[in-house]
Amino acid sequence: MVTKQFTGSPEDADLTRADSLAREIFSDIANKWALLITEVLGDRTLRFSELRDGIEGISHKMLTQNLRMLERNGLVERTVYPTVPPRVEYTLTEPGHALRVTIDGLCNWTHQHLGHIEDSRRRFEAN
Amino acid sequence: MVTKQFTGSPEDADLTRADSLAREIFSDIANKWALLITEVLGDRTLRFSELRDGIEGISHKMLTQNLRMLERNGLVERTVYPTVPPRVEYTLTEPGHALRVTIDGLCNWTHQHLGHIEDSRRRFEAN
């Protein structure tokens, strides 16, 4: 688990190592830009500029940064066509697709609970 | 969708309104502390201090802040017992539980792909 606790057992050296890795990955992935990029990619193959246009509000820098991170973690495959001007395409790998499925769940959850959340916010503001 | 595009159709006024709300909620939820708090709560009822101890690395302030946000969005219910010293308990609401299910998916994904990711990172570092 990402939330595993320290137990003091002999295997803890490995357990905590795997856990800190899991936490690190979790921290990488659990940010809105990474999740949105993965979601927008879906099963398409998109160019850098298409991604930028497809994700409202993302800056050039954030897109580059997150794409590198996703590539480093093996969620996104980057293909460079040595033409001029250059053409670079991004697509999800198998692990990337698997992740996307869970993100779909998150998106669905959001839409299913829009009403609940709006209501709750109103009640909360009203103290 | 959280990633819905503007289409120019007549219902867009509402569509974009719902979308911006969805994006806002998505941005609230899609951060590691909110996700970790939700995951750690699970189906337990925990006190503030228990949550703090259960989530490694979270600061007092971040915990308070995220708990308020989760409460505002109706994912967490906060119960205050007017004793002295005060006792405050947190538990997931129904929408909170639904969200947690998808987060479980994220955690499972992380653990299933630990190996893949480590390998990918090594390959990436090696250029």
Place this chain on the structure above:
DNA sequence: CAGTATCCGTGATGATACTG
């Protein structure tokens, strides 16, 4: 077009102290 580098403001975060 895609990417890197740089500058720079500001918002997130942690530490600390204080209250009920």
Place this chain on the structure above:
DNA sequence: CAGTATCATCACGGATACTG
């Protein structure tokens, strides 16, 4: 114990300019 408030810092993120 739980929570708020304040302050200082620093990394995040945006804008811009430059390169291949």
